[in-house]
Every structure is written in C-alpha cells, then in structure tokens.
Amino acid sequence: MIDPNADRALFRQLADQIRERISAGEFEPGQMLPSEAALGQEYGLARTAVRAALSLLRAEGLVESVRGLGSVVRDRPEPKPVRLHKGDEATVTLGEGLPRVVVVRASGDTETYPADGVILRPA
Incomplete structure (x- = not known):
C-alpha cells in the first residue's frame, strides 16, 4: 500500500511494491508490466511517480524497457x-x-x- 504521508518518496514506495510482486512471482521473467497509466491508476499515483519507479527498477536491473511496448521483467541468472x-x-x-x-x-x-x-x- 502506498502511503502519501510516509517519509519515503512515493516513487520509492511504488518501486518497493513492484519489486515485491516480482519477488513473489506475480510478475515473471519476460512478462510485461502493466502500462504506466495502469500502474498510476492502480496505485493512485501520477505518471511522473510511476516513471521514476520504473527508472529505479531499470537501474537495479529488475526490468528493462522495450521500445513501443513498455517494461519487461528481466530474467535473473543464478548468482x-x-x-x-x-x-x-x-x-x-x-x-x-x-x-x-x-x-x-x-x-x-x-x-x-x-x-x-x-x-x-x-x-
């Protein structure tokens, strides 16, 4: 749940939520994430917050952008x-x-x- 009154930035809270959903297997490697608009609507956030969250997840290597399609969960090799x-x-x-x-x-x-x-x- 996103808490607008929390000290943690909204985009970081959203990144945490998506990260947890990936870890739980709700979003599997190769699967497209919901669109920015759909994520914004689901979590009640502006598109700029959604974009910042996805950017953070890209920097962590959890998702990658596919031009014209959106964000895809990356396949994570065994360490x-x-x-x-x-x-x-x-x-x-x-x-x-x-x-x-x-x-x-x-x-x-x-x-x-x-x-x-x-x-x-x-x-």
Missing part, C-alpha cells in the same frame, strides 16, 4: 560466487545505468560482473 583473496578490492559502480561489481585483484587484473549476478565470498 555466481566470486572468491576474494587478500589484497583484492570490490566496488559497486553504476556504469551504463546498470549496477556492476568491479573486482580489482591484487595482481592488478580487473573483473566486472552484473551486481545481481555475483556473490562475493572470502577465499
């Missing part, structure tokens, strides 16, 4: 374990709009992974 050894460093970046984990090995080698596709573990 890959990445072992970190002494001297390795891992950071998260927002390069090209999608979060990425960048691992710089002690040797100087760099590895980049989608943030939703990696689990960092100590060696």
